[in-house]
Amino acid sequence: MFKKKEREDTVLEKQNKGKSKKRYSLLTVVIVGVLALLVGSGSIFYIMDQKLTAAQQTNSSMSKIEAVYSTLYNNYYQHVSRKKLENGALNGMVNALGDPFSEYMSKSETQSLNDTISSSFTGIGAEVRKNGDEIQIVSPIDGTPAEKAGLKANDVIQKIDGKSMSGVSLSKAVSYIRGKKGTKVTLTIKRGSETFTKTLVRDTIPVKTVTGKLDSEHKTVGYIRVSTFSEKTAAEFKSEIKSLRKKGAKSFVIDMRDNPGGLMDQALAMSSMFLKDGKTIMQVQTRDQSPEVFKAGKKYDGGFKVKEKTVVLINGGSASAAEIFSGALNQSANIKLIGTKSYGKGTVQNTVPFSDKTELKVTIAKWLTPDGSWIHHKGLQPTIKRDFPSYAYQTAINTKKTYQKGEVSDQIKKIQVLLKALGYGPDKANGYFDTDTQDAIKKFQADNKLEETGTADKSTIEKLEGKIAEKLTNSDNAYQTAVDEVK
Missing domain, CATH: 1.10.101.10 (PGBD-like superfamily/PGBD)
Incomplete structure (x- = not known):
């Protein structure tokens, strides 16, 4: 009915597009066929009865929703628009999940997500999420107004230009934050028990997601910073590795700190570069299914491998795709993680587009590390714990x-x-x-x-x-x- 676009707010699965649906459909046919052979034709009627019951339940639910919609539209004491009722119903169903990563997105919110994927948008450069009734920062993107203003992971955005964000949808909050380049936006931030305001000037968020250099003192150590995972990140990463090799790099420090994640196919490609072919990168488990295992190989890395000694930096702002990469290298290549515990986001979202350019973003699976661990709300633990001095996390001083x-x-x-x-x-x-x-x-x-x-x-x-x-x-x-x- 709809062409499903496989995306996610921080882990966006674009792997095997179109193949997954065909594979599971075929699997369903095979299972039904085996059941019929094993237990006889009676099972066919049982399955048909189950489907009929499900259809009846769906029809009953839709009839009730239609009745409520019609009653409110025709009998409410004030005129109410059809669009408002429609959006309310859609948002209500999605909000009933209690999942901050699932949402019904308006046309502008859908465009905002698409801009994020392509990294071609203007705003402050902070990945945010819904946490209960609050809008919370996952991490600021390196080199953006948010990072320069000192915003940090777990900061709560209480107000945007004086407007309370309590109970506001994630996408609506994002639409308030974004705007034309050069315009200002004032955020009221709560950090721990402290509350302060920051006025930021919106800017174009960097399209380039990978930067690198040689260490200033040790010229054989290449440092690579990955700010997010967007459409060209794997290609940029490969190019940076090659460039640093030419400059003399014999080992690498990969910085995934404050990386909010992004496209899953990019994480797969980059992880595969460090793993021997056949080694597990990650697993994806949908409802009532066994995990699908993704393994390193030429289909992901094109035969390009990184065999130099490597370590990965992580912190509380390393989320989702950044955690896929870090977990894969740690568990399947024995590469050390240095820093602090990562964010802990272990779910995958897909989007279903509608003809009016709105989209439904819904969590469809959880992803697991190579050893089968689910790090959701837990995060990855560093091999070596290191952090900035405590004063680095002190809240801003009131200058009024x-x-x-x-x-x-x-x-x-x-x-x-x-x-x-x-x-x-x-x-x-x-x-x-x-x-x-x-x-x-x-x-x-x-x-x-x-x-x-x-x-x-x-x-x-x-x-x-x-x-x-x-x-x-x-x-x-x-x-x-x-x-x-x-x-």
């Missing part, structure tokens, strides 16, 4: 107020933590703005050519946070450990 001696607050404690991280003191970060804190701020202001007021105003706080960001680039413990492993 100037802080001064004698005050006490959590915001002052944050200032003290950052001052201490930069070597200015004070000895204790207790939230009390004492003389030591004042002296530390004066010295910081002097070193950075700011007015030496001894108070923490907006310009001082912004400079302080900027210096911390610079410091963090040299405090990547996971990356340094990875280099030590492969150099």
Whole structure:
């Protein structure tokens, strides 16, 4: 009835398009035939009776839905549009699943998903998901406004341009976030017990999903960053491997941190490059079926293999396709994972398009790691646990107020933590703005050519946070450990 497009918000299966439907149909015929031979013609009537019962139940349900629709449209005390009732019914059925990754998408929301797949859209560059009534960030995409603004995995978007996102659908929230390049969008973010606002300027999200370079100190170590899995990621990845080899790379650090996932066929192709032919990449299990096993081979990697020593970096923002890749390399090629526990998304979604350019996105299977584990809500555990210093995860400081001696607050404690991280003191970060804190701020202001007021105003706080960001680039413990492993 509909041509099914196999996609997913973070893991999008485009593998064996058209073949799967034929294979399962044939399997159904074979099973029915075997049953008839084994237990006689009586089983045929039993199966037909089952189908008849199912059809009757469906007709009964649809009649009830039609009755409710007709009653509301004709008898509600105010006029209500057919489209509103239709969308309400469709969304209601999907929401009844309680699955944040299944949804009925409007025309604009469908286009938004298609843009994401092709990586040709404008927005802030953050992968988001529905978590209960909340809109939650899975991870910011590298080099985007979201990443530059310091948004992090598990941040909750409470408001967009002052509009509450509580109970708002995921696709509707995304439509609020996206917009024309150069326009601004203000997000109210909740991180832990803290709430703050960030105003971001929408930009074109990078089409290039793979970047690489040689380590600055160890020129035989190639570093490759994969920001997401879109239509050309595997080709970009292969090209980057070849380029770094020519430059002298003898080993690789693959960075999957804050990678929200993407197309499953790209994850299969990239994983296969590191695995011996015949080794399991992943398994996909649909309802009431045995898992389908996907194995490395020329059909995925075209014969291109990476045999150099490799490690993979992961963190809480590594989701879905990034977890497929990381899990495959870890379990089927004994490649170490370094960092922190990954996000934990183990389901696959397909989309069914309608003639009015809307789509139904629905979870149709769960995917398993090579050893058969389902990491949904669990994530992958790193082989070696490494992380940034704790101050890297501190929430943003409110710059609407100037802080001064004698005050006490959590915001002052944050200032003290950052001052201490930069070597200015004070000895204790207790939230009390004492003389030591004042002296530390004066010295910081002097070193950075700011007015030496001894108070923490907006310009001082912004400079302080900027210096911390610079410091963090040299405090990547996971990356340094990875280099030590492969150099």
